[in-house]
Amino acid sequence: MKRILYKIGIITGTIFMFTSCGGGVPEETTTETLANDKVFDVADVLAMIAEENDVTRTLYTKAIVGAGKKQGLKFDEDWQKDDVEAGPLPALFLRGISSDIQKSEVPLGLYLGSDFPINASNKLEGKQAALFDKIKKDQKPQHFFDEDQQLYTAMFADIAGAAPCVNCHNDHEQSPKKDWKLGDVMGATTWQYPSDKLSYEETMDVIKAYRDGTKAVYNAYLSEIEAFKTSEKPTIGEKWPSSGFHLPTAEVFIDSVRLLTSYHTMEMLLTKAKKSSGEVATR
Amino acid sequence: MFKNPLRKRQYIGSLIGIVIGIIIYIILPQKSAEEYLSIGPANTGHEGLSCNTCHTPAKGTVLQQLQSNISYTFGQRKTSADFGTENVDNEKCLACHDRPNDRHPQYRFSEPKFKDAIAVIDATQCETCHQEHNGVRVALPDANYCINCHSDLKVHKDPLDIPHETLISQGQWSTCLQCHDFHGNHVYLTPEKMKDTIPLSKIQKYLKGGKDPFSEEKKYMPLSEEEWLKLKKEYEE
Numbered sequence: 001m002k003r004i005l006y007k008i009g010i011i012t013g014t015i016f017m018f019t020s021c022g023g024g025v026p027e028e029t030t031t032e033t034l035a036n037d038k039v040f041d042v043a044d045v046l047a048m049i050a051e052e053n054d055v056t057r058t059l060y061t062k063a064i065v066g067a068g069k070k071q072g073l074k075f076d077e078d079w080q081k082d083d084v085e086a087g088p089l090p091a092l093f094l095r096g097i098s099s100d101i102q103k104s105e106v107p108l109g110l111y112l113g114s115d116f117p118i119n120a121s122n123k124l125e126g127k128q129a130a131l132f133d134k135i136k137k138d139q140k141p142q143h144f145f146d147e148d149q150q151l152y153t154a155m156f157a158d159i160a161g162a163a164p165c166v167n168c169h170n171d172h173e174q175s176p177k178k179d180w181k182l183g184d185v186m187g188a189t190t191w192q193y194p195s196d197k198l199s200y201e202e203t204m205d206v207i208k209a210y211r212d213g214t215k216a217v218y219n220a221y222l223s224e225i226e227a228f229k230t231s232e233k234p235t236i237g238e239k240w241p242s243s244g245f246h247l248p249t250a251e252v253f254i255d256s257v258r259l260l261t262s263y264h265t266m267e268m269l270l271t272k273a274k275k276s277s278g279e280v281a282t283r
Numbered sequence: 284m285f286k287n288p289l290r291k292r293q294y295i296g297s298l299i300g301i302v303i304g305i306i307i308y309i310i311l312p313q314k315s316a317e318e319y320l321s322i323g324p325a326n327t328g329h330e331g332l333s334c335n336t337c338h339t340p341a342k343g344t345v346l347q348q349l350q351s352n353i354s355y356t357f358g359q360r361k362t363s364a365d366f367g368t369e370n371v372d373n374e375k376c377l378a379c380h381d382r383p384n385d386r387h388p389q390y391r392f393s394e395p396k397f398k399d400a401i402a403v404i405d406a407t408q409c410e411t412c413h414q415e416h417n418g419v420r421v422a423l424p425d426a427n428y429c430i431n432c433h434s435d436l437k438v439h440k441d442p443l444d445i446p447h448e449t450l451i452s453q454g455q456w457s458t459c460l461q462c463h464d465f466h467g468n469h470v471y472l473t474p475e476k477m478k479d480t481i482p483l484s485k486i487q488k489y490l491k492g493g494k495d496p497f498s499e500e501k502k503y504m505p506l507s508e509e510e511w512l513k514l515k516k517e518y519e520e
Contacts, residue, residue, distance in 0.1 A: 015353060024351030025343035025364040080384040082470055082502060096383070102390035103381065111394040120436055125396040146395050153395065174439045190394060220383055 038197035039273040042152040043143050045198050046191045048268040049210050050141070050156040052261045053094070053110070053189060056214055058161045059256060061090045066164040067241035073234060077119070079224060085231040087221045089168065091122070094189070096217030097210065106209035107194050109151065112158065114187030116177035118169065128190060131155050136185045151192040158187040200273070207265065211254060218250045323416030327492040328505070336508050337375055337415075341365035376409040378515075379506040386467030400431040421490040426483070427456035444476045460486045469497035 065075050068087070076086035088096060091112055098110040113124040115132060124132050131142040132155065139157045146153045160166050166180045180186060198206070225233055225247070232245070239246035248256070285291035310316055317334050325332060341348055343364065351364035369375075373389055391397075392406040404423075405411045414422040438447045443462075450458055461480035462473040474480050485496040506514065 015357065024354055024360065025341075025347050027360055027362050080502070099383070099385075099388060099390070102388070103377070109390070109393055111391075113394075113396070121432065126398065128394075128396050148398050149393065149395070176437075176439070192393070 037199040037201075038195075039200065040198045040203050041272070041274075042193050042196050042198060043141075043154060044268060044272040045203050045206055046143075046152075046154040046193065047141060047156070048265055049108075049206055050154070050189055050191060051264055052207070052210055052257070053097075054156075054159075054161070055260045056097075056210075056257050057090055057094060059253075059260065060093050060218075061164050062162040063240055063242065063256075064247070064253075065090060065168075066162060068234075068247070069164070071234070071241045071245045072232070073241065073245075073247075074231070079221075085224075085228045087224065088217065090165065091118075093217055093221075096220060097213035100213035100216040101209045104209045104212065106205045108206055108209055109190075109192035110210075111190040112187060113190065114158070116175070117187065118172050118174050118176075122187075124188065128155065128188070132188050135188055139185060146192065149192070151194055152196055153190060153192045155188045155190050157185045158189055160184045160186050200269075203269070211257070214257060215250050215254050218253050222247070222250065321416060324418035326413060326415055326417060326422075327420045329415070332508050335368075336511065337371045338368040339375075341367055341369050371410075371415070373407075373409050376413070379511050380409075382466075382468060382503040384467060384502055386463075387465055397432065403431050404428055419490065419492045423490075425457070426460050426486055426490060429459040430454075430456045433459070442475045457483050457486075464497050468501045468503055469495075470500040470502060471498045 064087070069075065074086035075089050076084050077089055077092060078084045079086045079088045079092065094110070094112050098112075101108050101110055113122050113128060113132070115124060115129065115136075117123050123129075127144070131144070134140075135142060135155060135157050139159070141157075142155045144153050145151075160180055160182050163182065165186060166182055166184075169175050169180050169186065170178045193206075195202075222236060225236070234241070234245045234247045236247050236249055238248065238252055240248050285294065311320060314333060320334065324330075341364065343351070345367070348364050348366045351360060352366060354360045355363040387406070389407050389409060392401055397406070401407055412421050412423055412428075434451065436447055436451060441447055458477075458480070461477075461483060464471065481496045485493075488494070489496050
């Protein structure tokens with residue numbers, strides 16, 4: 001009996017020594033210590049970033065694609081192919097942002113889908129298709145928890161907010177629907193995040209990841225222009241296509257996005273932050 | 284020296300064990316010993332890479348890793364720690380193979396609508412198709428995986444002489460790769476006649492590690508081991 005107790009003592013002591021002495025490998029996340037800093041609901045953060053996305057894409061569609069086409073700039077779904085000298089269409093601009101976000105360390109997912117997409121792979125299916133039917137009726141966002149992936153998910157209406165959206169989709173030979181009108185719900189963006197609450201830092205990371213993505217795709221477009229062999233290259237600087245054969249630099253483009261989105265983003269950050277007790281954060 | 288022959292045998296045994304241990308400790312980490320340590324031949328294009336290009340050392344010392352995992356076992360920390368080397372995951376693959384023109388980036392399949400497809404073939408993980416140490420490009424037995432997402436494909440103004448819808452209705456899923464390379468990196472014009480497409484036998488050989496039938500030209504090339512190490516060093520600095 002004594003021997004057994006002795007052995008149990010040795011094992012317990014060893015485990016205690018291994019788990020309590022010194023430091024192990026630092027854990028990637030320290031959620032416990034951050035629990036009180038989780039002041040934003042994921043639904044609010046996703047709504048905020050979806051709004052940034054709306055503004056960004058509308059600016060790109062109207063001021064770059066719409067105005068650029070009038071100046072002779074071309075935009076194509078195969079814009080990254082070597083034999084195509086064109087810029088990304090708005091849907092592919094969003095795809096590029098989404099791709100860049102995925103490469104960052106921020107666990108944010110972004111997808112664009114529709115019931116009548118030009119590319120069949122963007123057709124909404126299953127639960128997303130069912131929720132999209134609701135979105136088409138009332139244009140209200142739909143939030144749900146994706147049990148399979150354990151991700152908080154939100155879908156937002158993607159509305160035809162600029163003439164180029166409607167014209168391009170109606171004129172495209174692969175388009176399954178040719179009677180789009182301004183104001184139609186043409187599709188939906190789907191956003192995903194792994195936790196129901198976010199801290200200030202995590203929320204800033206989400207905003208930064210989205211804006212970095214925008215900058216990366218826009219810069220990729222400027223790099224494609226740089227490599228044009230036969231097409232005329234627009235001047236890149238402070239000016240926009242509305243004033244001639246120009247394109248703004250990535251910084252100028254992002255500055256305009258910031259200008260257009262900052263009010264609403266700041267409002268959300270100031271009004272939606274809640275302490276765990278329900279108080280509005282004062283810092 | 285030893286009155287008890289049992290003690291003598293124990294002593295000699297221990298000594299032999301220590302000597303063998305030291306030899307293993309010195310020889311096995313040598314680059315020349317890598318092929319004996321590998322569980323199988325490296326996949327196509329990875330043949331010249333050192334083990335530690337992918338199997339990078341895990342964070343912390345062995346003792347720290349041990350302590351972390353014991354703590355994790357007894358519920359004293361939320362996550363386990365990699366032991367010895369880090370897990371080889373998508374992040375590792377994309378460090379060299381990430382490209383802005385990927386037609387099927389793995390993250391794309393995280394969207395909820397691909398739930399049923401990834402239950403059959405988990406395209407969110409590079410390893411599902413490119414399982415390492417098999418000496419091939421693609422480790423899947425058949426080249427018909429497009430069926431999982433494209434079964435209701437409709438091509439308006441189809442340019443192919445045998446329409447895509449006909450091929451799909453006939454279940455000819457192996458023909459997809461005869462025109463379309465999955466990741467879309469080859470500089471290659473898709474033919475408009477089935478007779479001009481790449482024969483399936485050539486595609487199958489390519490997937491098993493053979494000659495590239497699409498084109499020698501690619502828009503983006505993966506990083507070499509030297510480029511990757513240089514980038515890693517710059518990042519760490």
